[in-house]
Amino acid sequence: MSEVQGNGLGAEGSSAKPSMRDALISAAFELFLARGFEQTTIDDIVQLAGVGRRSFFRYFPSKEQVVFPDHERCLAEMTAFLQQGSGEEEPVARVCEAARLVMRMYAADPSFSVQRYQLTRSVPGLRHHELSVVWRYERTLADYLRQRFADWSDGSLRADVIAAAVVAAHNNALRTWLRSGGQGDVVARMDHALEFVQSSWGMGAEASGVDGRESEDVVVLIAKRRTPMWRVVRNIEATLGED
Numbered sequence: 001m002s003e004v005q006g007n008g009l010g011a012e013g014s015s016a017k018p019s020m021r022d023a024l025i026s027a028a029f030e031l032f033l034a035r036g037f038e039q040t041t042i043d044d045i046v047q048l049a050g051v052g053r054r055s056f057f058r059y060f061p062s063k064e065q066v067v068f069p070d071h072e073r074c075l076a077e078m079t080a081f082l083q084q085g086s087g088e089e090e091p092v093a094r095v096c097e098a099a100r101l102v103m104r105m106y107a108a109d110p111s112f113s114v115q116r117y118q119l120t121r122s123v124p125g126l127r128h129h130e131l132s133v134v135w136r137y138e139r140t141l142a143d144y145l146r147q148r149f150a151d152w153s154d155g156s157l158r159a160d161v162i163a164a165a166v167v168a169a170h171n172n173a174l175r176t177w178l179r180s181g182g183q184g185d186v187v188a189r190m191d192h193a194l195e196f197v198q199s200s201w202g203m204g205a206e207a208s209g210v211d212g213r214e215s216e217d218v219v220v221l222i223a224k225r226r227t228p229m230w231r232v233v234r235n236i237e238a239t240l241g242e243d
Contacts, residue, residue, distance in 0.1 A: 021059045021069070023049045028066040029115060037063075037123045064129045067116060071133050074105050075140065082144040091148040092162055092202040095141045096194040099170045102137065103190045106174060110182030117178040138167045162201045169193035 027049035031040040042063055046056050060066050078098045085094055106113040120126045142163035149155030173193040177186040 020049075020051055020055055024051065024056060024059060025066055025069055028063075029112075029119075032067075032119055033115065037067075037119060037126065064126060067119065067126055068130065068133060070105060074102055075133075075136060077101055078137065079140055082140070087148075090203050091145055092166075092198050095145060095163065095166050096198055098141060098144075099137075099166050099194065100190060102170065103174060103186060106178075107186050110186075114178055114182045134167065134171075138163050141166055158201075162197070165197050165201060166194065169197045 024045060028040070028045045031044055031048060035044075040063075042053065042056055045063075045066070046053050060069070078101050081098050081101065082094065120130055142159045145159035145162055146156055149158050152158060170190065170193065173186070173189040177184060177189055
């Protein structure tokens with residue numbers, strides 16, 4: 001999702017000595033912030049990290065991937081989360097919960113996430129790379145919803161619209177938090193944004209007529225209090241076109 005950048009200093013960095021992967025990420029960001037992304041080469045990164053060039057490509061296929069090191073893992077976790085459902089879950093609530101996996105990735109290291117956000121905003125190439133990743137998240141959510149809405153007359157359209165709405169709501173909450181420097185309660189912001197999507201598109205919206213399936217007509221009849229019941233029934237039958 002937009003600004004869906006991960007926490008490259010996660011579990012592997014919990015020991016006293018950082019892993020080679022974490023050392024490369026740390027060296028890369030030190031250079032990116034000091035020199036700029038475009039001015040930093042892979043050779044610069046491996047030299048500062050104290051590893052060989054081959055080691056870099058063992059973890060990252062490109063320099064851009066160092067900026068978004070955990071996207072693949074998070075996307076895999078999201079896909080697994082959606083596939084592991086029983087199929088009985090409310091579908092919109094399920095994709096909203098899947099989106100929260102990305103938020104938790106950011107919240108694990110706010111300062112690192114803010115640095116990444118600022119770097120991405122200043123480098124157009126990184127922004128384009130980020131948008132391609134956002135599309136993959138959205139596609140994953142839409143594929144799940146398309147399966148859940150397979151029997152709906154507008155199932156494919158509904159899946160695409162809801163997936164886009166979830167991503168937009170997620171991005172709105174996350175960007176606001178990142179622009180503040182990672183201050184405040186990102187969980188509360190995210191809950192508020194995703195609850196808006198659920199109230200608009202969740203199964204509870206059926207009562208408001210937001211339903212792609214065939215629905216029964218609702219007839220409202222206004223009558224005086226003393227109107228005989230037989231006349232009320234006749235008027236209803238006439239309205240429905242029954243004999």
